[in-house]
Amino acid sequence: MMRALMVALPPDMPSLFDTLRFDNTFLAELPGDPDTGARRREVRGALWSRVTPTPVAAPRTLAVSREMAATLGLRDDDVASETFAQVFAGNALLPGMDPFATNYGGHQFGHWAGQLGDGRAISLGETVNATGDRWELQLKGAGATPYSRSADGRAVLRSSIREFLCSEAMHHLGVPTTRALSLVATGEDVVRDMFYDGHPKPEPGAVVCRAAPSFLRFGHFELPSSRGEVDLLRQLTDFAIRRDFPHLAGSGEALYADWFAEVCTRTARLMAEWMRVGFVHGVMNTDNLSILGLTIDYGPYGWIDAYDPEWTPNTTDAGGRRYRFGWQPAVARWNLVRLAQAISPLFAGGEALQAGIDAFGGAYTVADRDNTARKLGLAECRDDDVALIRDLHGSMQEAEVDMTLWFRALMDVDIDAPTLKPLEESFYDPAKREAHGAQFDDWLQRYAARLREDTLSAADRRERMRLANPKYVLRNYLAQEVIDRAEAGDAAGIGELLEAMRRPYDDIPVGGRADSERYAAKRPDWARDRAGCSMLSCSS
Ligand code: AMP
Ligand code: MG
Numbered sequence: 459m460m461r462a463l464m465v466a467l468p469p470d471m472p473s474l475f476d477t478l479r480f481d482n483t484f485l486a487e488l489p490g491d492p493d494t495g496a497r498r499r500e501v502r503g504a505l506w507s508r509v510t511p512t513p514v515a516a517p518r519t520l521a522v523s524r525e526m527a528a529t530l531g532l533r534d535d536d537v538a539s540e541t542f543a544q545v546f547a548g549n550a551l552l553p554g555m556d557p558f559a560t561n562y563g564g565h566q567f568g569h570w571a572g573q574l575g576d577g578r579a580i581s582l583g584e585t586v587n588a589t590g591d592r593w594e595l596q597l598k599g600a601g602a603t604p605y606s607r608s609a610d611g612r613a614v615l616r617s618s619i620r621e622f623l624c625s626e627a628m629h630h631l632g633v634p635t636t637r638a639l640s641l642v643a644t645g646e647d648v649v650r651d652m653f654y655d656g657h658p659k660p661e662p663g664a665v666v667c668r669a670a671p672s673f674l675r676f677g678h679f680e681l682p683s684s685r686g687e688v689d690l691l692r693q694l695t696d697f698a699i700r701r702d703f704p705h706l707a708g709s710g711e712a713l714y715a716d717w718f719a720e721v722c723t724r725t726a727r728l729m730a731e732w733m734r735v736g737f738v739h740g741v742m743n744t745d746n747l748s749i750l751g752l753t754i755d756y757g758p759y760g761w762i763d764a765y766d767p768e769w770t771p772n773t774t775d776a777g778g779r780r781y782r783f784g785w786q787p788a789v790a791r792w793n794l795v796r797l798a799q800a801i802s803p804l805f806a807g808g809e810a811l812q813a814g815i816d817a818f819g820g821a822y823t824v825a826d827r828d829n830t831a832r833k834l835g836l837a838e839c840r841d842d843d844v845a846l847i848r849d850l851h852g853s854m855q856e857a858e859v860d861m862t863l864w865f866r867a868l869m870d871v872d873i874d875a876p877t878l879k880p881l882e883e884s885f886y887d888p889a890k891r892e893a894h895g896a897q898f899d900d901w902l903q904r905y906a907a908r909l910r911e912d913t914l915s916a917a918d919r920r921e922r923m924r925l926a927n928p929k930y931v932l933r934n935y936l937a938q939e940v941i942d943r944a945e946a947g948d949a950a951g952i953g954e955l956l957e958a959m960r961r962p963y964d965d966i967p968v969g970g971r972a973d974s975e976r977y978a979a980k981r982p983d984w985a986r987d988r989a990g991c992s993m994l995s996c997s998s
Pocket of ligand 1: 579757
């Protein structure tokens with residue numbers, strides 16, 4: 459039943475694997491590369507290449523998302539099986555799987571980079587689950603593809619842990635994202651020069667299985683367009699609308715216009731969500747933006763500890779800070795303009811594309827104002843509330859205030875006698891706290907006065923704030939602690955941290971675990987300047 463690539467499979471194939479049904483529409487409906495295998499090449503006139511994962515020495519499942527497994531209809535004994543580890547390390551294929559890598563280009567750090575493609579992502583196939591939802595399953599780190607260029611197609615354990623955990627943490631926060639099913643250690647080393655300083659060293663390797671309704675990126679549209687392959691561009695656009703935006707009706711240019719406008723509004727809403735929770739992607743190149751408005755490609759991302767719109771987690775970005783926290787909405791818009799240019803051959807004029815870009819601005823403003831109202835506990839965001847939160851952000855930046863702790867504790871402020879007392883824990887530096895104390899007191903007076911004018915009851919306000927201001931986010935240092943433990947041979951921390959991130963808006967420590975509170979703690983001093991906690995390298 460199972461097609462083994464190289465290794466012999468154990469006789470424990472769980473029956474439920476039979477329920478994963480694949481229809482692989484991307485392969486069935488779009489032109490592919492006649493050539494197969496991983497020989498590096500330029501692929502023209504085609505959107506994908508067949509390529510099998512490269513088997514690894516000793517697959518071992520380190521972590522599984524129980525929600526994602528359940529969504530796919532997998533049972534506990536399925537995910538615990540040896541077969542699961544073999545399949546999701548890329549050593550074996552289930553019936554119906556037909557692995558491929560896709561072809562895309564992209565603008566990297568503002569410059570057109572030509573063909574990029576899935577250099578270390580190999581899709582196993584598209585499965586449709588019991589409720590009719592489509593999930594493409596894609597291995598990251600499963601070996602070379604035609605698009606690997608000079609690299610090896612592999613991924614190290616540390617970056618795989620980060621992708622696995624953050625995909626699921628974002629999902630639980632309610633932020634649109636690609637998902638992660640599993641994290642499997644390969645039992646093989648991968649050589650990486652983590653600091654790009656001429657000291658490469660072997661690190662443990664791993665494979666993440668990601669899942670999404672679609673992994674289409676802006677760059678998928680840019681590449682055929684850049685080559686003048688307008689028929690291919692049109693085929694891809696028609697396919698994307700049919701498969702990924704089935705609710706859109708109509709035809710011709712009007713349909714393309716509606717589709718582009720929806721891509722713009724989804725992207726706007728995603729940006730507002732990143733800003734709400736303090737997520738910094740770190741590499742917002744056009745090949746890393748999803749057509750569905752999902753967070754995609756977790757690399758040197760980071761979470762805001764002390765509020766700072768200037769912060770970028772990515773060492774490669776340290777010079778220009780193009781991908782800094784506060785700049786993300788503007789970069790998304792820039793990327794949408796690149797997408798608009800790419801699909802412009804499908805339009806007679808530029809009006810519809812400009813309308814889409816304008817829709818981005820409108821949708822972002824609406825979503826951002828809604829977040830302001832929710833984060834501050836207001837029934838609605840008035841014009842003067844925009845200034846209220848802007849002033850707060852300014853003070854938080856100057857005084858080095860933890861974003862997550864501050865907004866979470868804000869609901870504990872007594873509006874009849876507002877003080878900084880419930881908020882003390884969110885300060886990192888006592889001297890800065892002292893220097894800005896009066897400024898914050900003034901702000902709290904303004905805020906309390908505003909709340910007294912608002913229509914929400916105290917209980918409703920509290921609930922609104924609780925659901926907008928997470929208590930648990932995947933702080934950089936928390937992920938790094940888990941990585942340190944896993945690299946030392948103890949992978950249990952991955953599941954523990956995932957558990958803590960499962961209900962990020964709840965007050966009660968997750969699952970009643972005694973040590974859960976510590977997952978809500980601010981960044982400790984040791985983590986301030988440590989690699990992996992404050993800055994991250996792209997080397998992964
Ligand atoms: P990223 O900036 O990580 O999204 O990657 C940009 C491009 O480099 C994509 O085409 C990736 O597939 C490719 N890439 C990154 N790392 C590797 C690797 N280890 N092996 C092959 N291709 C890679
Ligand atoms: Mg990428």
